[in-house]
Amino acid sequence: MKLMIVAPLAVILDEEDVAAIRAEDASGSFGILPGHADFLTALGLSVVSWTSRDGGRHHCAVRRGVLTAERGDGGKGGRVTVATREAILGDDLSSLHETVLARFEADLEDERRERVEAKRLELAAIRQIMRHLGDGFRDGARG
Template sequence: MRLSIVTPLTVVVEEAGVRAVRAEDASGSFGILPGHAGFLTALGLSVVSWTASDGARHHCAVRRGVLGVEQDGMKDGGHVSVATREAIRGDDLATLHATVLARFAADREDQRRERAEATRLELAAIRQIMRHLRQGAAGAGP
């Protein structure tokens, strides 16, 4: 099998001869072996793990994305591709869980705070416009 993990800016993983791939979506953890049927799923905060042709295990943390399996008619069993906004490769799973996924979660919290602040500013602007319109209507008279 071939495995590709790409972000908008770079190809993080491009590897042929992959024996197996594991990932997790909203329904739970799943595995993909050569010859797997076509498949498409959305990934959340997840770690994609794979076994290389030499038997070594590798991992890549992804923050949201789409995983697809397509049969390309090749002897190697197909192509597994992941398109994601952010991916960080690492061979030590403990490091990925402890640091990278924690950073993703912190980034998500920062984004939530930024959205809340933007909403607060929008509401303040609307209040100011409404105050201005009310003053204009009161001064116009009959």
């Protein structure tokens, strides 16, 4: 089975020899084996895990996305594609967990800074408008 994980600007993973895939959507955890029926689901914050034919376990944390499974020719093999905005690969779940938490914390800090800056700009614009309106009222009161 083939597994592809794609983001808007890059192919994160393109692996041919996948024996099994596990992921989680709003209804819970599910597995996909070669020959799985065609399937489409939306992923939230999820970890997509797969086992290679050689027995290696791999993982990819995704922040929202769409998983599509296509049976392929004759029901053998097939293809699973995950389209996501953000994906982080890792072979060890605990280190992946730490990496994801660090990234999310950094993202939250960036978002907080952006909100503060946007609020500063908004307040500066309101002050400028109030100054302009204040000048207009003073001019109107004189004349």
